[in-house]
Amino acid sequence: MNLIQWFRFASPQSFYPLAGRMIPWFWTLAALFGIAGLWVAFFVAPTDAQQGEGYRIIFVHVPASWMSMFIYMVMAFWAGLGLALGTRLSGMMAQALAPTGALMAALSLWTGALWGKPMWGTWWVWDARLTSELILFFLYIGFIALQSAIDDPRRADKAGAILALVGVVNIPIIYFSVKWWNTLHQGSTINLTRAPSMAQTMLLGMLLMALAFWMYSIAVALTRARAIMLERERHTEWVKHAVD
């Protein structure tokens, strides 16, 4: 019977006010986690033995990279759901997530380059990890471009969904690239099979920042989804009521 409850929110009409009520909470949580995370990152976490203060860029770089991959999976999930079931909300959610995902991928590439120059001695190399993350960024841009190029939202959703689903192949490639091939990028510090090879307070700062990025992404995606709902359903009765 729970299922029916969930399906109720699958229509834009009832999801619109729900999202509106949730957004302030996510913004508040994003601010709290962000302040706590930055405080730990700058004042509590110790200096790294090898890299000095420069390592502190990981507090933005790693959460941004995680989000760029995770948002893509969520976006592809919504897109796939829309393609399979033809639900209206799915396509809107996928469209709402894409710009935030692109932002995260860009942030990850940019902070990585800033760290790479002093530490590695280069802004960029064409190694498997860096290249596959760049492809992820292009997938986001391609998805946004393809969706905006088609006027009919239902056809735009379909075309975008196929692109998004095909691009899913790239996600395990990004994640495992440092294991499968010789890369300049180091292996993962945090993984599921063993304890993280990082000082406790550094890890705490990174996890707090990751939570802040999560909350920010949800808040922004919901805000964008609300705007898309109004735009796409502007001829319906509920939108007229919602805007009044």
Place this chain on the structure above:
Amino acid sequence: MKPRTKRIALIAGGLASLGIAATFVLKALDSNIALYITPSEVVAGKAPQGNAFRVGGLVKPGSIQRQDMATHFIVTDTVKEIPVTYTGILPDLFREGKGAIVQGRMGADGTFVASEVLAKHDENYMPPEAKHAIEQAQKAQQKGMSQ
């Protein structure tokens, strides 16, 4: 079959075949995706003849020698060693016992002449005190073993 079930099956089948295709392509490209080769591979003759390539490994401890602007060091994968010379500025993380990737050509005398040196960082992040403690422990262990 209901059209919806058919559509889901079609999407699932499409994704599965795409995944398999991607796996084969990546397997075929394997050696081309690698950013560098190891000293063992160079010794085994896998380096492209006459072309520039990258070698990656550890900078052998005690092997760095500076001569004016040039730096001589040995890159090793603990099995084989390649002597390298490089003229220029080295990155911050270039250290003895740490990973490095050198790009250049093999000289006639078996010395690798590098045009670019990149330092490879490992996945460990720790404060200086922790690093000091680990080094002390390793020294104590070595002493115990040699006695």
